[in-house]
Amino acid sequence: MDIIDKAIMHLLFVLILNPLLAISCTKAEEELIAFSPIISPKPGELDVQSFLLPGEEILQQEVADIDNDGDEEIIISSSLGLVVLSWNGYNYVESWRAEVAVGKKVSELNIRDINGDGILEVLLFEASPDGREHALYIYAWRDTTYVLLNPKGGVLEGHEAFDSAYYPPIIRDLDGNGIEEIIVFVERPQVKYLNCPVYEWDGQVYRYNDFFFVMPRFRPKSESE
DSSP: OOHHHHHHHHHHHHHHHOGGGGGGSOHHHHHHHHTOOOOOOOGGGSOGGGGSOTTOOEEEEEEEOOSSSSSOEEEEEETTEEEEEEEOSSSEEEEEEEEOOTTOEEEEEEEEOSSSSSSOEEEEEEEOTTSSEEEEEEEEEETTEEEEOOEESGGGTTOSSEEEESSOOEEEOSSSSSSOEEEOOEEOTTOSSEEEEEEEEOSSSEEEEEEEEEOOSOOOGGGOO
C-alpha cells in the first residue's frame, strides 16, 4: 500500500468513526488526496460489450477524439447502429447512440476529417442485405452534440443520408483542394447507366455540385437484361 492509499484509508477511517475528527487529517494527506489522479482504463481494456443492449453485437470498434475535448471516445458500430462511449472524468459512459436504418445493416465504420474543419467526422456506411441499396451517414460534433451532415440539393435533397444504388458512396478529393467530395450512384429508370451526383463541402454543408454517368458493373439477377 503506497502513501496515497494510506492517506485515503486514514481519511475514510476517521470519517466513518467520527466525522468530527476529520480535522485530524494532516495537510500532507489532504494534498495527496486532492492531487491523486483518476486513472482511466485503456479503451482496449474496457469491456464495451457491457454497454450494449441484449443481443446487440459489436461489428467494429474505433478510438478517437471526435468531440475535440482532448479525451478519446470509443466508437462502436453494432448490429443495431452506432454507439459512442465518452470519458466523464471518472469512467466511460454511453454518451450517444444512433440506430441503423430499417431494412439495412452496418457495413463499415470510418473516422476521419473529410471537410477540413479540424474535427473528426464519424462515417457510418449501411447497406441492404441484397446490396442494391447503400447509404452513408456522416455525424459531426457541433457545440454540445453530434449532428447529421445530410446532402443539400440535387436528387438527394431532403434525404438524411447519402443514399446510393448498387455501390457505396465514394469519398474522394476530386479537385485537389484537400477537402473530400462525396459521390453517390443513382439509378435512372429505363436507362442502363447510373447517374453519379457529386456533393461538395461549401463550408457549412455538403451541397450538390455536378454529376457524371457510369455503366454499372452489376445488377441483381432479377433485373438482368
